[in-house]
Amino acid sequence: MIKKIATDQLQVGMYINHLVVGWLNNPFTSTKFLLKSKNDISKIRDAGIKWVEIDTTKGSGVSLDKTVQSKAEASVKQQTKSAKEELESAKVAFEDARQFISGVMNSAKMGQCVELEQVEPVIRKLSESVLRNENALLGLTHIRNMDYYTFEHSVSFSVLMMSFAKGMGKSDEFICAVGVGGLLHDIGKTITPDHILNKPGKLTPEEFVIMKEHVVHSRIILEKTEGLSQISMDVAAMHHEKYDGNGYPLGLDKDQISLAGQMSAIVDVYDALTADRCYHKGKKPSEAIQFLLKGSGSHFNPQLVQQFIQSVGIYPAGSIVLLNNDYLATVIEIKDNMLKPIVEIFFNTKTKQHVQTELIDLSTSTDLKVKNVDSYANWNIKPSIA
Incomplete structure (x- = not known):
């Protein structure tokens, strides 16, 4: 069933059947999609959209309660991995x-x-x-x-x-x-x-x-x-x-x-x-x-x-960085802080020796940080990913 509702009624799990918005102002490009997170809802409201059409046969209706909403959000979250x-x-x-x-x-x-x-x-x-x-x-x-x-x-x-x-x-x-x-x-x-x-x-x-x-x-x-x-x-x-x-x-x-x-x-x-x-x-x-x-x-x-x-990111996943302790590390993942990614150390540039790999989240480290961008070639190392 197609229903027209105000955007302040939107909840995770609803299926948007139509967004009344011009292409250039559409934060999603498509006008038909499932709301998977509160962030999706915020984008619609931030775009100044006041009304939308939802399809209750493809998603939840206005009566979606907090328990169902939490399950919908958890379903999306559960699919993510490190x-x-x-x-x-x-x-x-x-x-x-x-x-x-x-x-x-x-x-x-x-x-x-x-x-x-x-x-x-x-x-x-x-x-x-x-x-x-x-x-x-x-x-x-x-x-x-x-x-x-x-x-x-x-x-x-x-x-x-x-x-x-x-x-x-x-x-x-x-x-x-x-x-x-x-x-x-x-x-x-x-x-x-x-x-x-x-x-x-x-x-x-x-x-x-x-x-x-x-x-x-x-x-x-x-x-x-x-x-x-x-x-x-x-x-x-x-x-x-x-x-x-x-x-x-x-x-x-x-x-x-x-x-x-x-x-x-x-x-x-x-x-x-x-x-x-x-x-x-x-x-x-x-x-x-x-x-x-x-x-x-x-x-x-x-x-x-x-x-x-x-x-x-400033340091894209897979790129090589030199840390301030003179260890080379591979950028594994970028989270909230682009300047402080999760890295994996693998090489000591002082001894020119490979070391036991270790994951380090630079956003939680008080002493380690990226010194500069480096490369495998600078140290004659064959590229690899574990």
Whole structure:
């Protein structure tokens, strides 16, 4: 049954059937979703929305009592895990996705269409891991194999997009849609000649023209995928558009680029900068963030850049930091304080010896803090994640 109620009557467990709000002011993008937390309700009220429609056949009605509400909140909370607890599931999801996109791209080279039914279980695994604790998968995006760049970039892109969307408070539907778009965004590169795609140096102007065509090829390939959402398509078609209109293929600017498209432009650059390639060493996450900030307002939507930084953190999960006791540590999880993440020490830089790993929550430590951002390469250590 559809009911119109005041937003001060909203409770966790209700299903929103319709939000009376313009797209730009909609804090959720979707207008149909389940209220999973008090934070969801706050976002609706903060957006100035006074009335909503709820569907009592898909969620609770106005009579929801405190006991049911607590159970609903506990159900959502129960699904969360620490980054360490989530790691094994994240590894499986990441590897399954890498193998999947490898197979899809090989099939696309032979002219076969992408079937959405094949994509959905892969994205479901990734999105469930992100929703439980995105830090586990984000950490894996920093452990890459140069030989599988295109495939791993696609998976990392997907993970970063979903984490970004989650941090913005978007609906599960939106999170999955940008994940699908992220996984398939570079499928057009199956048409790009290998000598250009894998060139270990700067492309000539003529080669760059050919390289840019991969976006158009992606759109053409994905238009044949029945049931693909517009959000997913926008990720693939707009990830090289720039906020000031100087991107490609269409030279769109500002509001001509959808929200998903603007998000994808940020994620694509961030992931490309932090990955090792045959022609350059990947930048530290902090350096990539500085690049995004410099391009804020020209290449990227400045508000979204700030939200992306909030999503990945100053010290993103998986990055390497040097503590003030001269131990190297891997960032495991970011909680309330971006400057004081949970880290795992693994190497003594004074003795140049590996040490017994130990989890440390810097937010509760009185003497330990991050001294600066470091890297495996600085100490000739092979990247790994336990």
